[in-house]
Amino acid sequence: MTLGERLCLVFLFFRILFTPTSHGNQVVLLDTTSVLGELGWNTYPMNGWDAITEMDEHNRPIHTFQVCHVMEPNQNNWLRSNWIFRQAAQKVYVELRFTLRDCNSIPWVSGTCKETFNLFYYETDESHGVKFKPAQYTKIDTIAADESFTQMDLGDRILKLNTEVREVGPISRKGFYLAFQDIGACIALVSVRVYYKKCPFTLRNLASFPDTVPRVDSSSLVEVRGACVEHAEERDTPKLYCGADGDWLVPLGKCVCSLGYEEMDGACLGESHYFCSDWICPPFSLYSLSTPLSLSFYSLSLSLSLSLSLSLSLSSSLSLSFPPFHSLSPFQ
Structure with a gap:
């Protein structure tokens, strides 16, 4: 195992807790934290991004994609999602949760280590059989971490999780792919959530x-x-x-x-x-x-109801005031 792989796989020793959130005005198209089986995402080249699946405290899978080839120059590693059906969305939001290693905390990588990665998308009506061609993808943004972690954080077992949200649109095709380009960073992509907003009923x-x-x-x-x-x-x-x-x-x-x-x-x-x-x-x-x-009809119904109630009341009173008929005797 290379130094880069050891630096990357250290993420697996931290427990990442997800707090479920409910948004009545959001329609979720993709949430990797709720996928029970394999995601089936593709990597180019094959030895670029690593797909790692762990179980959380509720025995639910956590799908994490990691890359950390910081010792080698000219990195160009791609990760592509499955096709995402856009439903009624005209504009979507992509929420990324990830960690990123501080290059200054890694020795001997001053010229090759990066602290950003790129986010792309590609619209298409075809849900299957689409070959990956990077030139067809439109860049959404360069993603940087608000907080990166160091070797000291590893010693203290502190995981600094970043959350970034980007808008994508307008979208007019039936669906789209997301793609993530690594150019030499040490990243763990912990979750991806794609949604659009609506005004609810x-x-x-x-x-x-x-x-x-x-x-x-x-x-x-x-x-x-x-x-x-x-x-x-x-x-x-x-x-x-x-x-x-x-x-x-x-x-x-x-x-x-x-x-x-x-x-x-x-x-x-x-x-x-x-x-x-x-x-x-x-x-x-x-x-x-x-x-x-x-x-x-209401007046008649009310009159009948009152009459019936009065009759029942009188019958009850009579039965309480006089002894039963069979108990009376002419000889008493």
């Missing part, structure tokens, strides 16, 4: 608004017209605007409950909901007190 002012994908232009809002909930009608046209970060903005207009219905917890409930029991009111909305016919 919501209810506002008795109107529902569907999932909406923002525009690529972050300064432009998407106007969305809401649909009134059941038994509600427009007072002013309900509208919301979907922002680039997946937030609903600028609420306008509203819906109001129809005649005979009352707002409660974002819904319109008929008065029959409050006064009628199942054995009195038929299971359809004719008797929601919104018409003279339903009002008449």
